[in-house]
Amino acid sequence: MLSRRSVLKRHAALMAAALPLLSGDRRMSLLPTPRQFAVDANGAPLAGAKLFFFEAGTSSPKTVYADSALATAHTLPVVADGAGLWPAIYLGPGDYKIEQRNADGVTVWTQDSVTGTSSTQGRVAENIGAMKALSTGQAAAYTSIQVLGYAAPGDGGAGWFTWDAGSTKAEVPGLVVKPTGSVSAGRWLRVLTGGVLDVRAIGCKADGVTDDSVALAAFFAAVTGMGVITVPDDARLYLGSSVTVRAGWTLEGRGGGQGVTDNATQSYYDRGAQVKLGPGATLRHGGNGEVVDLLVIRSGLTQPVPNVATATALVSQFSGVGIECAGEDVTVRNCLILGHAVGIDSKGKARTKVLDCGVDCQAGVLISGGYDICRLERVHVWPFMTATTPGVHAGSDSSHAPLRRTGVGIEFSSDNVGGADWSTAIDCFSYGHAINYSQRNVSNVSFVRCQADYGAPNTGSLRGYSITGTTTYAALINCTAIAQTTCVYVETTGGTLQDNGVRILGGIWAASSTNIFIANGAAIVQGNQFYSGSVGVLFGSGAEPGSIIGNYFQNVGDPIVIDGLVIGKTEILGNSYDGVTEAEPNRLNTPLRVARVIDLVDASAPANQKFARWNNSNNELTLELVTDNYATATPVYRVIKSGSSATTHQFYIGVTNQLEIGATNIRPNAHILPYGTGIFNLGGPSNLWLQLFAYSPTINTSDEAQKQDIAPIDDALLDAWADVSWRVYRMKDAVAEKGDAARTHAGAIAQEVHAALQAKGVDGFRYGLLCRDEVFEEVFEDRETENGPRKVLVERRPLGLRWGLRYTECLVVEAAYQRRRCDRLEARLSAAGL
Secondary structure, three states, X not given: OOOHHHHHHHHHHHHHHHOOOOOOOOOOOOOOOOOOEOEOXXXXXXXXXXXXXXXXXXXXXXXXXXXXXXXXXXXXXXXOOOOOEOOOOEEOOOEEEEEEEOOOOOEXXXXXXXXXXXXXXXXXXXXXXXXXXXXXXXXXXXXXXXXXXXXXXXXXXXXXXXXXXXXXOOOEOOOEEOOOOOOOOOXXXXXXXXXXXXXXXXOOOOEOOOXXXXXXXXXXXXXXXXXXXXXXXXOEEEEOOOEEEOOOEEEEEEOOOOOOOOOOOOOHHHOOOEEEEOOOOOEEEOOOEEEEOOEEEEOOOOOOOOOHHHHHHHHOOOOOEEEEEOOOOEEEEOOEEEOOOEEEEOOOOOOOEEEOOEEEOOEEEEEEOOOOOOEEEOOEEOOOOOOOOOOOOOOOHHHHHHHOEEEEEEEEEOOOOOOOOOOEEEOOEEEOEEEEEEEEOOEOOEEEOOEEEOOOOOOOOOEEEEEEEOOEOEEEEOOEEEOOXXXXXXXXXOOXXXXXXXXXXXXXXXXXXXXXXXXXXXXXXXXXXEOOOOEEEEEEEEEEEEEEEOOXXXXXXXXXXXXXXXXXXXXXXXXXXXXXOOOOOOOOOOOOEEOOOOOOOOOOOOHHHOOEEEEEEOOXXXXXXXXOOOOOEEEEEEEEEEOOEEEEEEEOOOOOOOOOOOOEEEOOOOOEEEOOOOOOOOOEOOEOOOOOOOOOOOOOOOOHHHOOOOOOOOHHHXXXXXXXXXXXXXXXXXXXXXXXXXXXXXXXXXHHHHHHHHHOOOOHHXXXXXXXXXXXXXXXXXXXXXXXXXXXXXEEEEEEEEEEEOHHHHHHHHHHHHHHHHHHHHHHHHHOOO
């Protein structure tokens, strides 16, 4: 029979032998007897006993764990309960020294060099470096190993690796690990659950501060094939420089919803599943993959945004490009993209898709080229960063400014290779952009059920939808625009036929000015509703064949305005107007305003048949021409009446290619007067009158009330004038035309006058008597214009400088010089007693 002391020693030995738990894989177990007791020297349970764990052969504490995943560490020492029962204890990697003490700290037993594993199938390494440090011989003894972190336990890089002795794969950070040293074969391969990899498993800190671009770029440079790398809800990548996601891979957030925050109190930087881009950095994708469920935000933005002033400053901080496509077939899905100059740019890559994303950037989504079927669906371009700031939407221009963005909300263009043809934006919304939607130099692009909005006042609003350049086959189907200056603007040189122009179908429009303006190109406007604005549909002089059919107008100033040059190309059928009785069923049933026709008919003709209109009010009868913007009128003739008699007739002759007489009154007494004083010239340096025939000489203003700095002519000028010579000469063009018959003239030479004054230190150009102007040759060509054949100025060629003199002032100086000579002669004679 064993003594009590022998029982105690045997129990301690068994416990020490049993403590090395399977601490490295999912086959991990407890002690052979799942729960052990601490006993004293007599074998009785030892209440409050303590187990101390150290690195083998040292007094340095070493961690043990409360669970098989080694996620929860015990507090050292581990203390037995009142019955002497130990809790579940799991050893970590490496060797331990274990010491049991009683409640008073007296050592009961010590066991050194206790290994932390009892199976070659389950080692544990604290980090990737520790695993790399294993020799190939050690690695060959294990079929798997658990790494507790990439750089340190618990840093998010934990995972399982299996040893493949024959593998020669290239090393990939956190994914394929080659042991340290010159090893040709043998690799640790990470076991991926569902093919998904945490960004922290490849060396990213994901703390929002450390630059993760180097680690991420190194991973994508080394990895091959296809896969998914995730940014969890508690991870925040910071990219100090641009990174390209490798083709075939998806960068995916694992966060919650990315909806609107309370701008005044919350910061977007606190959101998880975040990619924060440093100055100049862009997140790029190499193609055939996705960017999903991420917050992609620019660094350096003011957060939170408590007031209007802060919001205004925040918008000025937007910079850089958020996401770019570096390959084809990229999908950006369910992302929130904030604070960039450009949110997403396809860079001309085909089949780009942007789905269910929110964007708040100066320019939202640019599909800038590409040959095939790009798709935008349910994209919300909206001021996420300022919309809930207190004080915005207050009605003033300054309070609405933080909600405006200067770029285009959604644009399809050919800025890069390809014309973005056969692309579509469906169910998108854009708010507050100068131009909310744009098609520029593209083909077969459709906006379907898209919406454009702007706040009040709508300062900075240009267009809801802009169709320009060489665009053909554009379509707006069931779209809406509210509070835009112009809802739809079309100026194309490509779509000039009715079958390849713009189709605007079933829309709802409420502009502050013109709803639909077809400045150039063909258009079909059918089945739309108009609820505000000065003009409903405007076809300008450049419009090509078009139709305005089956539309409804309410509270619109001029429902339909057609330039007279295109009235013969325009079909107008079946429109209806709130409160307007149809003039003829199913045909033109509104007071149509024709902006221009070829001939001016009499003043009594209906308004829609005239080149101009008469207005009669306040004892004035005014004939007005409609100007090019079709919104205002310019008077050309005015009769001012007194009773039934006309007292004044005034013609206003504007600048044309043929006549340049500005703002001149022609009155019944045949006086031609400028419309104002001291404003207009008669002729110019390049346009000289040949001769002026007059009954009496000109009268120059010499009113003292209009002059200042009045003083005698100074002696310096008169001294210099003594060297001015009077000459006789003939004009070269007269000699060329008349030969010897050309007459001789008398006068001075401007250049000689300048030289004489300059020689005496007098600046001749300080005085009005000397002139020097740049002159041009004006080149005209006969051209056909909208008003018939005209001579059109096509070029002004510089000819150099032309010198001149104001003889009235020259003669005044000459007279003053001669008077001074006479005064001096008389003084000398008087002094001589003569």
